[in-house]
Amino acid sequence: MADAGLRPHPRRPRVLPTARNRSHVPPLTLSVRDLTVQFGGVAALGGVSFDVRPGSITSLIGPNGAGKTTAFNAITGYLRPSRGRVSYGDAVLTGLRPCDIARRGVVRTFQKTSVFPTLSVLDNVLTGLHLRGRAEVWSVLVARRRVRAEESALRREAETIVAFVGLAHRRADVASALPYGEQRLVELGVALAARPSILLLDEPAAGMTGAEKDVIGGLIRSIRDRGVTVLLVEHDMRVVMGLSDTVIVLDHGAVIAEGAPAVVQSHPDVIRAYLGTGRAED
16 A cells, blocks of 8 residues: 655656756757737736746746746647747747657656546656657667667666656556655656656645645756756745746736746735735744
């Protein structure tokens, strides 16, 4: 039977497969310019512009309905903007399919936990690797030895990712039998299998206890420290203020503040729009 809660993970692999395999790629900036999304006559996003610096943890916050998830969907190709452009380095992402955006290193998770419920933790991550892998039907028939070698390499990579997210002790467990917090870690492992250079996390700490949030926060820092830029949407202000290098605040589909956490949490427009009468840390 699975234990409740997440375990702190004092020793993670020093190098993620994503960092190793993208080590030749120069740091890239995610740029959002004049991003506009309209549903009927209502503008969910009204000309939003911001940059996500390489090597940073950037948080996108705002009240419900501010446009945060809409922005994520437009950036990652799940929603076509009415106007504006999203680029990653020199590559324009606007108009591309989600799978093509992911192949360029821009990978996301979703608010709702999604795992392959009947597969083990390791096989979940392996499935993510296979979706990205190169072993096609013709290569199976023509070059079985190479395919076997590729499978062995993918399994080693999956083992590294599973250990990195702190689930080595769960590697053989069926994913659906894990507690909620550990299922979120499985989902994160599948996302890392896509070898992101920038990872978009949609409410990664939602539904977790305070101790579990500390664990997921430490994991997000470890991902950043191993060369992956992070953009996250999160409602828990303790998580946001403790993790972020930069905080971007949306309200009614527009950016109303941007800057370091200490600056944003005291911004009067932010306090009025999102944080109520107290500071972000209250």
